[in-house]
Amino acid sequence: MKSNTKQFPKNKIAWLWENMEGKRALYFVGILGTVLYNILQLTIPYFSGKIVDLFLTGENAATNLQVHRDLLYRLLFAMVGFTFLRVIVVYGSCMIYETVSQSVLYRVRNYLYDKLQRQDMTFYSTYRTGDLMTRQTGDLDAVRHMVAWVVRMVVESFSLFAAAAVFFLYTNWKLALCVLVISPFVFWIIYLFRNRVAPMHAALREKLAQMNTCAQENISGNRVVKAFAREDYEIEKFDRANTDYAETNKATGMVWLKFFPIVESIANLMPVVLLAVGGVFMIRGQLTMGDYVAFSGLIWAIANPMRQMGNIMNEFQRFSAASKKVMELYYSEPKIRDEENAVSHPERFEGKIEFDNVSFQYEDGDLPVLHNISFTAHPNETVAIMGETGCGKTSLINLIPRFYEPTEGQIRIDGIPVEQLKLYDLRKQIGLATQDVLLYSDTIEGNIAYGDDSIKMNEVVKFARYSAAADFISKMPEGYDTLVGERGVGLSGGQKQRISLARALAIRPSVLILDDTTSAVDMETESYIQRQLENINHACTTFIIAYRISSIKDADKILVLDQGRIIEQGTHEELVAKNGYYATVYYHQYPMAAKMREQGVK
Ligand code: DUT
Ligand code: MG
Numbered sequence: 001m002k003s004n005t006k007q008f009p010k011n012k013i014a015w016l017w018e019n020m021e022g023k024r025a026l027y028f029v030g031i032l033g034t035v036l037y038n039i040l041q042l043t044i045p046y047f048s049g050k051i052v053d054l055f056l057t058g059e060n061a062a063t064n065l066q067v068h069r070d071l072l073y074r075l076l077f078a079m080v081g082f083t084f085l086r087v088i089v090v091y092g093s094c095m096i097y098e099t100v101s102q103s104v105l106y107r108v109r110n111y112l113y114d115k116l117q118r119q120d121m122t123f124y125s126t127y128r129t130g131d132l133m134t135r136q137t138g139d140l141d142a143v144r145h146m147v148a149w150v151v152r153m154v155v156e157s158f159s160l161f162a163a164a165a166v167f168f169l170y171t172n173w174k175l176a177l178c179v180l181v182i183s184p185f186v187f188w189i190i191y192l193f194r195n196r197v198a199p200m201h202a203a204l205r206e207k208l209a210q211m212n213t214c215a216q217e218n219i220s221g222n223r224v225v226k227a228f229a230r231e232d233y234e235i236e237k238f239d240r241a242n243t244d245y246a247e248t249n250k251a252t253g254m255v256w257l258k259f260f261p262i263v264e265s266i267a268n269l270m271p272v273v274l275l276a277v278g279g280v281f282m283i284r285g286q287l288t289m290g291d292y293v294a295f296s297g298l299i300w301a302i303a304n305p306m307r308q309m310g311n312i313m314n315e316f317q318r319f320s321a322a323s324k325k326v327m328e329l330y331y332s333e334p335k336i337r338d339e340e341n342a343v344s345h346p347e348r349f350e351g352k353i354e355f356d357n358v359s360f361q362y363e364d365g366d367l368p369v370l371h372n373i374s375f376t377a378h379p380n381e382t383v384a385i386m387g388e389t390g391c392g393k394t395s396l397i398n399l400i401p402r403f404y405e406p407t408e409g410q411i412r413i414d415g416i417p418v419e420q421l422k423l424y425d426l427r428k429q430i431g432l433a434t435q436d437v438l439l440y441s442d443t444i445e446g447n448i449a450y451g452d453d454s455i456k457m458n459e460v461v462k463f464a465r466y467s468a469a470a471d472f473i474s475k476m477p478e479g480y481d482t483l484v485g486e487r488g489v490g491l492s493g494g495q496k497q498r499i500s501l502a503r504a505l506a507i508r509p510s511v512l513i514l515d516d517t518t519s520a521v522d523m524e525t526e527s528y529i530q531r532q533l534e535n536i537n538h539a540c541t542t543f544i545i546a547y548r549i550s551s552i553k554d555a556d557k558i559l560v561l562d563q564g565r566i567i568e569q570g571t572h573e574e575l576v577a578k579n580g581y582y583a584t585v586y587y588h589q590y591p592m593a594a595k596m597r598e599q600g601v602k
Pocket of ligand 1 (some may be wrong): 124362387392393435
């Protein structure tokens with residue numbers, strides 16, 4: 001989204017540091033290990049230089065070889081010993097980087113997941129699922145890579161470079177300066193490279209998210225794809241996203257290819273300078289053969305960090321782009337959350353619900369969808385809401401559990417404004433069967449009891465009976481253990497609705513909201529469900545959204561909505577007598593009643 005302009009409370013490095021809590025000391029040991037093993041790199045050229053000077057080219061080389069042979073052995077032994085030590089330190093420090101990076105990954109991932117759970121509806125309608133998934137996977141991996149690899153490479157390059165530079169300066173500062181004077185150019189070039197490649201990584205990351213979104217939407221919408229036989233269209237769409245991503249990847253790689261020859265030439269220039277200047281120094285007797293051997297054995301320690309810098313910068317930019325996305329989630333706060341002095345209300349509500357002059361508009365919408373809604377539902381009453389599609393029924397009931405906040409007015413439960421209640425206490429008391437039924441990949445029992453261990457099997461069966469689901473469930477081969485959802489057996493629309501109704505009932509809510517819950521159920525089953533709902537043994541205020549008169553005619557209060565306004569309210573009899581919109585729908589659905597009225601009039 002608008003991440004480029006976002007300001008976070010911490011910068012990305014401070015943020016990483018925060019998430020290393022508990023592992024910081026260990027990480028520091030890892031970094032020290034990296035410094036140490038790079039200093040140990042120097043021992044080989046140092047000892048080889050010594051051996052060359054003492055036993056091969058020095059004035060007393062021949063005598064030294066005979067008299068001080070034990071020194072030669074000791075030097076050789078030291079070379080092997082230090083190499084061995086180096087390997088151990090490398091191993092240890094790599095293990096540390098891996099451990100710490102995994103711990104950061106684990107911590108941030110859990111934190112993000114927790115954040116996702118607490119986000120409000122507006123958040124989910126703003127972010128695409130594929131993008132959120134990319135943040136949880138690819139982006140997080142780039143963050144892990146920063147801890148495990150990029151930092152190690154930075155420390156390695158700098159310590160190697162610094163150690164070699166100190167060694168060079170100490171051994172022969174004039175020659176050292178001649179070689180080192182070239183290196184600042186590389187820093188400058190890397191700086192130019194960074195400016196070019198940073199936006200590419202931001203784009204690359206977007207393309208990846210787009211590709212993931214494309215795949216995710218296609219997979220979850222596979223039924224529509226098949227129904228419209230649009231497989232080729234989908235394949236093409238994905239192919240475009242894939243090509244786009246691949247092209248951007250290639251273009252990002254190409255940027256380095258432009259800078260690489262310059263960096264490589266500078267790195268290659270170093271041995272040449274060493275050969276030329278070192279040669280002159282040796283001829284003049286200002287440099288021993290041993291020192292020259294040590295220099296040329298170490299020149300890579302100066303040149304390689306330069307070569308490596310492009311890689312490091314690339315990976316750092318990848319981290320930079322990804323961490324921005326991760327941090328955006330990390331620091332996101334839902335707009336709808338507990339107020340500071342939120343009231344706890346662990347016990348059941350009486351169930352009196354008041355809408356007091358409520359108006360509402362979606363954040364991204366340009367017109368209000370609800371205007372001055374006022375009504376009261378008394379405890380244990382049933383309130384029905386009807387109205388044309390898009391008139392605002394779902395929007396209205398979504399305000400009760402505070403999925404959205406009204407732009408004006410107030411909603412009270414038992415006299416307490418909903419925004420003053422703890423969200424958990426409020427929502428725990430509301431049973432909601434949503435218009436789009438979502439079942440999880442779980443057993444039918446698991447779907448009805450949804451995450452609540454206290455709901456026992458006999459209760460699951462009881463609520464399935466209330467919602468007229470018990471019959472068809474018992475006919476299934478594995479009954480309540482039948483797997484449904486993504487991987488399980490398919491269910492019909494009406495069957496799904498009935499399971500979702502049982503799920504809403506099973507929490508014994510004090511407020512029950514049924515949004516078009518019986519639209520796909522035949523009339524007979526529907527009236528059975530209604531009779532059952534009347535017999536539920538816990539008091540509960542019920543909201544029913546439906547278009548069938550049969551579903552709502554027995555309600556204590558019927559609200560008729562039109563374009564976000566209540567145009568009629570009252571009982572069935574009152575509304576029929578009023579002869580307005582409700583009456584029209586009633587006579588339309590009950591032609592017999594219309595006929596009788598006509599005859600009565602005659
Ligand atoms: N709307 C939005 N954003 C949303 C949901 C809905 O702008 O996230 C708009 C669409 C519509 C109005 O709000 O114009 C009311 O939508 P709602 O879903 O409340 O309508 P409904 O009465 O529940 O319609 P249906 O009978 O089709 O379920
Ligand atoms: Mg709706």
